[in-house]
Amino acid sequence: MSIRFDNRVAIVTGAGNGLGRRYALDLAARGAKVVVNDLGGARDGSGSSVTAAQAVVDEIVAAGGEAMASGASVTDADAIFAMVDEVKAKWGRIDILINNAGILRDKTFTKMTLDDFRLVLDVHLMGGVICTKAVWDLMREQAYGRILMTTSSTGLYGNFGQANYGAAKLGLVGLMKTLALEGAKYNVKVNTVAPLAATRMTEDLMPPELLAKMGPETVSPASLYLVSEDAPTNVILNAGGGGFEAAHVTLTKGVHVAADAMTPETVAAKIADIRDRDGEIVPDTGAAQAQAALSGGN
Template identity: 55%
Template sequence: MTSLTFDNQVAIVTGAGGGLGRCHAIELARRGARVVVNDLGSAVDGSGASTSAAQAVVDEITAAGGTAIANGDSVATEAGGAAIVAAAKDAFGRVDILVNNAGILRDAAFKNMTADQVDAVIAVHLAGAFNVTRAVWPVMREQNYGRIIQTTSGTGLFGNFGQANYGAAKMGLVGMMHVLAIEGARNGITINAIAPIARTRMTEDIMGEAGKAMDPELVTPVVVYLAHRDCDRTAHIYSVGAGKVSRVFIGVTKGVENTQLTAESVAAAIDEIDDPATFTIRGGPTAG
């Protein structure tokens, strides 16, 4: 198979100062993309800021012969999202790829969760992706081309204790993906999502021994494929971890039809309504 390269293309990777984002940025640059390495340089909970993490990744890329610039703007504000895209345009003249990867954690059992913990997580994960994507959208529409990758999570898709804020934000990214896949189709813009399972700064404390097999480098190949011009998928979600790749999809069961529906008839038919044996896949203009 022909090697997937990105010559003359420009990629923005948010949260690329470490972990998954770093791997994505380095691999895209290795394959010829010019990369904007965005990272606020904050702690896992979003506190603090420094450009040193982003610059360290840029130094790795340039030492290997690639081209990249560092950017320390916050995805959590409209101005920050616009500044990230402006930096790419100023340096390289265009944007072909956006990987929405930036994230923080503010975990707590729901009974203990505060509004500040919810707001902070949604601001980075969901509003952050919205802010950068909104800024890059007119660029991609004008050039009739774009590849966007969302970073969702098994927590949003399936649930996990103590992460109601994180799960809500991550599932919001899936809803955003489905809408933008429809709106972007006429302008050659695809948008997909990955649900990564990887050992990173955000997950190493909760993965324990299992994390040893979860190298972040094993997630990046899926991102690279979804970012490539030859990828025709849109509105797809892929679970990726430890070398395994699976599609996650939203399905609708055959269900029942009853124009005289009552609560009692629902109760009587609930097993048939729930039966997943026959289903239709939903999501996006070409999904399924």
């Protein structure tokens, strides 16, 4: 099976460097017309320049592909909607959106300001919301769309000093889970990748010998699969360094107790049984979780 993107139009945010650049180049090499979106700011979100985005466009065009640059900030809804209108006018459709743009403002929660917290949420979570909202109705109307969110190990499992980043990244998983349900009948599939990659965002967070094994090319295969025609939906894939794993939000069998035993003491006494992972499931929806709870366990 050969995965191709001929006649598909893709928008990749944060595509001037790192993972986004790799996605843009790989999509174009497989036939996609690519919008290289990048604000061109520093790792903390300051500054702007379209230079990085244009450089990636030049690479794609030099290799015989089609691409256009966009310096719109993912936090600026008017600019993003205008970008989408421009793409639609130029190429007639938008088939793929990869929400990759992000910044870091790492500090312990004690030292983190509310502005540091809010800005990271605005770029990662609200940026994903804005870009997705801008293409959502078009994808529904054309009965085809592939959207990829970007989470991280911090969002899924936590990391010291990244409360803002973790909150934003897990928020994108929640967004994916609902949109996968709402998009299903319109052939709009929504997935999430959790990259482990050597990029500008991680260059001082991991030892050099580890980073050398974790280039963006080790993540791109998972991301391209998740936006391909035959992609699944509502899937979280961890990728990097040659490894690919699926992550799940699971539910244990738990316990069911009588009304007169619904006390904190009962929970304390049964916490080992409640947390026992033998026979755990992955509910398809929040309603399925509620049904399992109300039916006396799953």
